[in-house]
Amino acid sequence: MFQQVPAVKDLLRKCVRCGKCRSVCPIFKEIKTESAAPRSRVFLTQLLRDKELEPDSAVADRANKCLLCKSCTAECPSGIPVDQMVVAMRSYLKDYDNNTTKRRLVSTMFNDRKSLKRAHMLLQGYQATGLKHIVNKTGVLGLISKDLETANRLLAPVSGPIASKQITEKTPAAGKRQIKVGYFLGCATNIFYPERALATIEVLTKNGCEVVTPKDLQCCGLPHIASGETAAAASKTTHNFNLFYQAGVDVIISDCASCSSMLQGDYYDQLFEQGLPEEVKHFKDKIFDLNKFLTDVIDLNEDLAAIPKTTVTYHDPCHLINSQGIKDQPRKILNLVPGVELVEMEGADQCCGGAGTFGISHYDLSSKILERKISAIKDTNTDFVTTACPACSMQLGHGLSKHHMNSQVKHPVELLAAAYKAAEQTGKIS
Ligand code: SF4
Ligand code: SF4
Structure with missing residues (x-):
């Protein structure tokens, strides 16, 4: 697969050495050596591909020191997909990864x-x-x-039963069904944040959605892609799309930024090489992040009642803001919830350093990035931190508890669900 990255040379030629990728890279901000700069990763890819550099564990370590946050890719004026180069390298180097x-x-x-x-x-x-x-x-x-x-x-605390045990395969719409939604219940939400999954179902059904949550769903494949296990990722994506195809859903929704970005095809090119059927391209336009679906696709049911007064801040997950350009939508949801006051944090769009398993394999580096985020959160003095990714939630939760801060991490949909519940209790809606 790695040998089939013919674009690297052309991509390198496109690099105008403007340094924009360096200026936004959270890893470069900490390490500050050119070898950690995003453009050097493209160069490294070419050296490996052209066999000018032998693969070994030191090279694998360089490839692994990347959050796949896509800040560089989003910023590069020449359109160089640096993260895709990193993924290609990891696949090539996976046998040298000692973690x-x-x-x-x-x-x-x-x-x-x-x-x-x-x-x-x-x-x-x-x-x-x-x-x-x-x-x-x-x-x-x-x-x-x-x-x-x-x-x-x-690892975040595990409380109560796993979400998939609490959710039936089909949940009818509350009221007239307008759309059949496939809910992609991601692994981390399922195991660590079941209340988030229940809030998603609640909000979708309150908005005329019949929700299908296939029991046999597998991981979205992003942890596999990030670890160089591209074939496993392709097989999972194929399996999941088959389930949704068989269920005949109109759209597929995920409340996890990483899952939705993966399903939308962030690494399709790599997956096609591993046998992902071309037909999945037809699904691409049917996949939505939950925030986007609620604010941009449907007419959101605004029969909401006030929840107890709460101040919240919002952290942008890289897989929403850099991957999908989703910035305003979660904020729109928060601003809609009566009782919620949104206080913006400094550098809300900066990576938290979590990046799935990166926090485990590079704890010290990840912690340095997290420290900036926690300090920005502290300055907001809010009751809750909100975000739309379970991996970020875990990383932020770890930082908050390390600093003995009482704030909890929630998804905007949890506050929206609470406002629907409040409306039910006040008799505003049935
Ligand atoms: S932003 Fe793009 S063009 Fe500029 S140095 Fe980085 S890779 Fe090269
Ligand atoms: S994906 Fe993120 S961490 Fe990796 S090189 Fe680009 S900006 Fe740096």
């Missing part, structure tokens, strides 16, 4: 729904019995693996 914890997570927890349910059960037991507390105190995991210890710190 076993990350690779194990991707090949087990994100493999299928059975594995995810098993992981949920284990995590629930581990956290509920107080074993996590003992493990944290003794630092025993650190003796086995530093990354395992990091994963243990980063």
Whole structure:
């Protein structure tokens, strides 16, 4: 696959060395060496492709020191998709990647729904019995693996049953059905944020949507693509699209920024090379991020009642703002909820440093990026932080608890669902 990246040379020629990619790269901001600059990654891709550089674990490490945040790609005036070069490199270098914890997570927890349910059960037991507390105190995991210890710190608390257990395969619209929606319930939302998934269903059904949530959904494949497991990603995408095709849905919605950007085809070119059927292109226009769907596609039901007065700030997930150009829509939702006051944070569109498993494999670097974000959040002095990505939620939640801050992380849809509930309770709507 890597040998089939013919565009690299042309892309390099297009680079005018303006440095815009460097100015927005969160990794370059911390490391400050040219080898960490986005344009150097394109150069590295070419060296590898032309066999002028031998693959080894040091090169793999350079390829892995990237958040795939797409800030560079979004900013480059020559249209160079740097993140796609990085993905191509990772696929080529995957056998030289020494991060076993990350690779194990991707090949087990994100493999299928059975594995995810098993992981949920284990995590629930581990956290509920107080074993996590003992493990944290003794630092025993650190003796086995530093990354395992990091994963243990980063994973959000698991409370209550997994979302897929609480959601039926078909949820009827409240009132007249206007549209049949396929809900892509992502792995992290399913396991760590089930209340978010329930809020999504609630809001969609309140807006005339019949919601289909296929039981056999698999991971969107982004963790696999990010780890160089391109063939696994292609097989998951094919499987998921088949399920939605069979269900005959009009659109596919996701409340996870990473899932929706992946489903919309961020890395289709790589997936087509691995056998993803061309027909999935027909789906592309049917896939929406939840915020966009609610504000730009349907006439949102505005029968809302006030929730208790709350101040919130909003963090832009890279996979919404850089990948899908979605910035105003989540803010529109927040501004619609009576009782909510939105306070903008400094650098809301800057990456939080989470990037899925990046926080595990590069904890120190990820923490430096997170520190800037937490300081910006602190300055807003708000009750809640909102964002539209479970990976960002986990990273932000980790930062907030590290700083002993009481603020919680929510998705805008959770506040919207609460306003619908308040309207029901006040008898405003039935
Ligand atoms: S922004 Fe694009 S054109 Fe400018 S230096 Fe970076 S890769 Fe080259
Ligand atoms: S995707 Fe993000 S982290 Fe990676 S090179 Fe581009 S700006 Fe830097």
